[in-house]
Amino acid sequence: MPKIAILSRAPGSYSTKRLAAAALDRGHKVRVLNTLRFAIDLSGNEPDLQFRGRRLSDYDAIIPRIGASITYFGTAVVRQFEQMDVYTPNTSNGIANSRDKLRALQILSRHDIGIPETTFVRDRADVKSAIERVGGAPVIIKLIEGTQGIGVILGPDVKTAEAIIETLQSTRQNVLLQRFVAESRGTDVRALVVGDRVIAAIRRTASGDEFRSNVHRGGSAEQVELDETYSRTAVRAAQIMGLRVAGVDMLESDQGPLVMEVNSSPGLQGIETATGLDVAGAIVDFITSQVDFPDIDVRQRLTVSTGHGVAELAVKEESDLVGKTIGESELDENKIRVLTLHRGVDVMPNPGTSQVLESGDRLLCFGRLESMRHLRAERRPRRSRVRKLPDPPLEPTEQERSASAESPPDGDFQAREVRHAIDPDSEID
Numbered sequence: 001m002p003k004i005a006i007l008s009r010a011p012g013s014y015s016t017k018r019l020a021a022a023a024l025d026r027g028h029k030v031r032v033l034n035t036l037r038f039a040i041d042l043s044g045n046e047p048d049l050q051f052r053g054r055r056l057s058d059y060d061a062i063i064p065r066i067g068a069s070i071t072y073f074g075t076a077v078v079r080q081f082e083q084m085d086v087y088t089p090n091t092s093n094g095i096a097n098s099r100d101k102l103r104a105l106q107i108l109s110r111h112d113i114g115i116p117e118t119t120f121v122r123d124r125a126d127v128k129s130a131i132e133r134v135g136g137a138p139v140i141i142k143l144i145e146g147t148q149g150i151g152v153i154l155g156p157d158v159k160t161a162e163a164i165i166e167t168l169q170s171t172r173q174n175v176l177l178q179r180f181v182a183e184s185r186g187t188d189v190r191a192l193v194v195g196d197r198v199i200a201a202i203r204r205t206a207s208g209d210e211f212r213s214n215v216h217r218g219g220s221a222e223q224v225e226l227d228e229t230y231s232r233t234a235v236r237a238a239q240i241m242g243l244r245v246a247g248v249d250m251l252e253s254d255q256g257p258l259v260m261e262v263n264s265s266p267g268l269q270g271i272e273t274a275t276g277l278d279v280a281g282a283i284v285d286f287i288t289s290q291v292d293f294p295d296i297d298v299r300q301r302l303t304v305s306t307g308h309g310v311a312e313l314a315v316k317e318e319s320d321l322v323g324k325t326i327g328e329s330e331l332d333e334n335k336i337r338v339l340t341l342h343r344g345v346d347v348m349p350n351p352g353t354s355q356v357l358e359s360g361d362r363l364l365c366f367g368r369l370e371s372m373r374h375l376r377a378e379r380r381p382r383r384s385r386v387r388k389l390p391d392p393p394l395e396p397t398e399q400e401r402s403a404s405a406e407s408p409p410d411g412d413f414q415a416r417e418v419r420h421a422i423d424p425d426s427e428i429d
């Protein structure tokens, strides 16, 4: 019978009560522990935890429900459970990364997940061009750590947007700028991901002329059947963030799903009420099926052996590896173990020695770093941005053609660099 601790500061909240009841229903032992009453004891021997001044008894799993106001302490407690090999569906890193909207989008953006065009600038002089790059005004201005729709503002025009950003920055708030996805018309989709599946989904609609669809902002919710693209996007986004239980918020744009954020402590009330589904039960069932596999920081563990480590290797077109099986290749000779093989968007975990390698494959390997050096994947080349063509496409005039050939692309940038170099305040932060 697994013993589960729910880390929550709100024992009376709907979500906490439902999770505790679902665990009890299934005959598990469960306790709700106030996250802020832990003490993290560190000594050379082994990681330990105190709760309300006494040594914590053994648990098989935790369900962290860490509120935005206690992210630092809360993730430290979760990390301590990880060090003690207690299962958690959401890792401390996953929680911290998803809490910061900028950090989350930075991580998602390398994985071919649709996200709204977003930019982060600091200098006032860069705001105007930043707004243009994300599609112009009206533009979304977002606090990096807002929740429940608070801290999401629609800047109607460039001047007002600049003023809002300046005001927020003067109170030491970091903000990002995002394309206003007008075609989603005040609606968004919340997919509740548990493990590798979307177990429930709702479409939320903002009330009146509000554009934010959060239930806390008066939005209404209805159950929705997600098509394949939307559910795959939601599951992949949660996986990339290291979250096995997550609420993935997506806008329905003309180009398909755009992930806005991935919530690590999704509220259950709205989604259970709208769908009538036992979401809490599904979460508890998933966790109890996983308790034997607490998360391991693979890189941390594998790099303890001197000279060894994990690296991503690329099978280049001209490489001797192309067409060979892993068994025939120099990988096997050099005792380089292939942990996963990435081909396009497919991942083959633990490929066998008879697996044939193709040009373009990327291999996550463990081995002696020195033997892997010459096979290392190069940094990805930067793709040039593909812009939408004007409708109908216009042929450049002869004049424009010769002008663009002459002016160096960074001309304007160089001029600004010079101006900054002579500005005595430019280095003062």
Ligand SMILES: Nc1ncnc2c1ncn2[C@@H]1O[C@H](COP(=O)(O)OP(=O)(O)O)[C@@H](O)[C@H]1O
Pocket: 116, 140, 142, 146, 147, 148, 149, 150, 151, 152, 178, 179, 180, 181, 182, 184, 186, 187, 188, 211, 212, 213, 214, 249, 251, 260, 261
């Ligand atoms: N780029 C955008 N375009 C259109 N609507 C948006 C955009 N970003 C956010 N919204 C609306 O605002 C709501 C809150 O934004 P979100 O990023 O999820 O922040 P929060 O953490 O406060 O929920 C979304 O549910 C959506 O309705």
Ligand SMILES: [Mg+2]
Pocket: 148, 149, 214, 249, 261
């Ligand atoms: Mg949201």
